[in-house]
Amino acid sequence: MYRVSTNLTLFYKFFIPVFWIVFFGALTIAALSYSFEYIGDMPARNFRIGIVFFYLSGLLLLAFTLMRLKRVETDEHFFYVTNYFKTARYPFHSIEQVIESKFFFFRSVTIRFKEKGLFGKRIFFVPSTHRFRDFWEANPELREKLLVEV
Numbered sequence: 109m110y111r112v113s114t115n116l117t118l119f120y121k122f123f124i125p126v127f128w129i130v131f132f133g134a135l136t137i138a139a140l141s142y143s144f145e146y147i148g149d150m151p152a153r154n155f156r157i158g159i160v161f162f163y164l165s166g167l168l169l170l171a172f173t174l175m176r177l178k179r180v181e182t183d184e185h186f187f188y189v190t191n192y193f194k195t196a197r198y199p200f201h202s203i204e205q206v207i208e209s210k211f212f213f214f215r216s217v218t219i220r221f222k223e224k225g226l227f228g229k230r231i232f233f234v235p236s237t238h239r240f241r242d243f244w245e246a247n248p249e250l251r252e253k254l255l256v257e258v
Contacts, residue, residue, distance in 0.1 A: 109181040109188060112240045113233040118192070120234065121177045125170045136163045180219070180233045182243060187219065189231055196226040206254045208235070 139159045147155045181188040187198045204220040217235050244251040 109183050110239065110243060111179070111181045112235060112243050113178070113180040114236045117177055117179045117234060120174045121192070125175055128166055128170060132163050132166060136160060176232050178227065178231045178233050180217075180231070189219075189227055191227065194226060198225060200250060200254070203254055205256050207256045207258055208240075209258045 136159050140156055144152050146152060179190045179192065181190075185199060187200070187203065189196050189198065198219075198221065202222055202225075204222050207218045207220065209216050209218070215235055215237075217233050217240070219231050219233075221229050223229070244255060
């Protein structure tokens with residue numbers, strides 16, 4: 109098998125969200141549990157509302173971005189997708205398209221399937237710069253059929 113997603117997937121998917129949830133969760137609990145009237149010149153009620161909003165918006169951002177990432181490997185006939193607990197094997201003919209998106213220096217890839225699979229109809233991953241390019245160079249007929257660059 110040949111890995112096309114980055115090695116940092118584990119870091120992005122688990123370390124950053126766990127760090128966010130634990131650190132800012134503890135900070136939010138501490139801010140809500142202490143009794144004080146003002147934080148500087150700001151009323152404590154406004155500060156508590158702000159910190160809860162900050163924490164919940166961060167959780168939503170993580171849930172819709174980093175926590176959706178998957179690790180993707182491939183061979184000559186299949187894509188193997190894992191969330192580190194379950195692994196699914198998808199043949200190339202079941203893939204509708206592979207969309208590579210670039211946003212400044214961030215890159216992400218979305219694989220859209222023709223039918224819903226174990227991880228849904230779409231999966232997301234961060235590609236390894238060289239391995240992803242090498243895979244498409246080794247499979248030019250597959251590149252013409254599937255790859256869409258945005």
